[in-house]
Amino acid sequence: MTAGTARASRPRRLRRSAPALTPWAQARALARRLPTALPPERIPLDAAAGRTLAAAVVAAASLPGTDDAAVDGYAVRGIAPWRVVGRALAGHGGPAAVAAGEAVEIAAGAAIPEGTHRVVPYEEAQRDGDLVCTASVAARRHIRGTGEYAAAGDPVLPTGAVLTPAALGLAAAVGLDTVTVRRRPSVRLLVTGDEIVAAGTPPPGAVRDAVAPMLAPMLRGWGAEVAAPRYVPDQPAMAGTAAIAGAVHDAEVTVVCGASSAGPADGLHRSLRLLGACVHVDGVACRPAERQVLAQFGDRWLVGLPGDPYAALVAALTLLEPLLGGLAGRSPAPAAQALLMGDVRADPRATRLLPVVQQGAYVLGHATAPPWHLGDAAQADALAVVPSTWRPERPVELLALG
Numbered sequence: 001m002t003a004g005t006a007r008a009s010r011p012r013r014l015r016r017s018a019p020a021l022t023p024w025a026q027a028r029a030l031a032r033r034l035p036t037a038l039p040p041e042r043i044p045l046d047a048a049a050g051r052t053l054a055a056a057v058v059a060a061a062s063l064p065g066t067d068d069a070a071v072d073g074y075a076v077r078g079i080a081p082w083r084v085v086g087r088a089l090a091g092h093g094g095p096a097a098v099a100a101g102e103a104v105e106i107a108a109g110a111a112i113p114e115g116t117h118r119v120v121p122y123e124e125a126q127r128d129g130d131l132v133c134t135a136s137v138a139a140r141r142h143i144r145g146t147g148e149y150a151a152a153g154d155p156v157l158p159t160g161a162v163l164t165p166a167a168l169g170l171a172a173a174v175g176l177d178t179v180t181v182r183r184r185p186s187v188r189l190l191v192t193g194d195e196i197v198a199a200g201t202p203p204p205g206a207v208r209d210a211v212a213p214m215l216a217p218m219l220r221g222w223g224a225e226v227a228a229p230r231y232v233p234d235q236p237a238m239a240g241t242a243a244i245a246g247a248v249h250d251a252e253v254t255v256v257c258g259a260s261s262a263g264p265a266d267g268l269h270r271s272l273r274l275l276g277a278c279v280h281v282d283g284v285a286c287r288p289a290e291r292q293v294l295a296q297f298g299d300r301w302l303v304g305l306p307g308d309p310y311a312a313l314v315a316a317l318t319l320l321e322p323l324l325g326g327l328a329g330r331s332p333a334p335a336a337q338a339l340l341m342g343d344v345r346a347d348p349r350a351t352r353l354l355p356v357v358q359q360g361a362y363v364l365g366h367a368t369a370p371p372w373h374l375g376d377a378a379q380a381d382a383l384a385v386v387p388s389t390w391r392p393e394r395p396v397e398l399l400a401l402g
Contacts, residue, residue, distance in 0.1 A: 258307030
């Protein structure tokens with residue numbers, strides 16, 4: 001047997017190669033595209049703020065419901081002078097019609113008497129007794145036609161729109177009391193680590209949890225129902241698997257904070273294998289927050305975030321925000337962009353996400369990598385997405401932090 005044959009016959013120890021990192025934009029797009037929108041439910045307007053429409057809002061009544069005055073003044077017919085023959089107030093009616101040379105003093109929103117061809121605002125009219133003597137010739141008509149803003153049966157808000165306060169006002173104005181929205185996704189936070197304490201001043205060797213207090217309000221702002229966080233120790237490893245199994249059973253989305261890397265105390269990947277998860281994203285080419293995970297259990301989802309607070313923030317904006325948008329059936333908003341100032345350099349290996357401060361039409365970033373703590377992010381207006389191919393003259397995408 002030759003030396004070469006001997007070497008070839010020896011069993012070799014195979015090392016598991018690290019999974020390829022998913023490009024940042026691709027990971028974010030996957031998180032938006034993969035989930036199926038949750039079922040719809042019909043709820044009252046006063047409970048619908050921030051919810052996402054599962055069906056278009058269709059006007060039940062025309063807006064305005066009749067021809068009405070757009071301003072306070074005089075509804076007139078013919079040419080000046082006009083004799084004032086009555087008054088019309090919103091909700092109280094007034095003269096049904098006027099003849100040529102007559103006028104009705106009218107409040108904004110009141111129905112226009114038949115025959116009226118314009119409304120003369122008070123500030124453009126000169127009145128002497130019961131006569132309106134003159135008015136500006138070039139003045140607008142100041143009459144809103146029936147259904148000018150919306151006719152009964154018209155869609156006024158599309159499916160996928162978020163119900164802002166103005167949108168709720170519009171729905172009420174066209175005669176609706178309820179709207180059809182997507183059910184809110186439920187989220188359970190699992191914070192891992194033997195060193196984590198949930199409250200108070202941490203003793204030596206311990207760390208106060210900063211991730212759950214940061215994520216919970218963000219998740220609610222993204223339309224989720226967030227349960228109280230659970231704290232899971234690193235050991236024994238099966239405790240983490242059992243906690244994940246319970247959370248997946250209880251909530252549409254489980255968020256595991258920490259344990260997503262490959263260290264001796266990081267057991268997320270082992271738990272996912274034991275539970276038979278389908279892993280869509282196992283690491284993202286971004287800095288920070290390379291070690292983040294998107295996995296699926298049937299119609300349930302798991303997002304693994306790094307334990308570092310700033311990296312967890314970046315990962316939440318990368319995977320969690322679009323995932324919740326997909327579950328809510330929310331239409332993606334156009335990406336905000338700005339030109340980035342400061343001594344910032346692209347990383348040829350990965351997308352960088354930097355805290356930035358708005359300065360007019362520009363944002364100001366930092367030259368160095370963001371620190372582990374949240375100091376810069378706490379004072380930032382947004383995170384700037386700096387691709388590996390970025391050049392200073394190109395605008396960057398902004399991820400809102402509010």
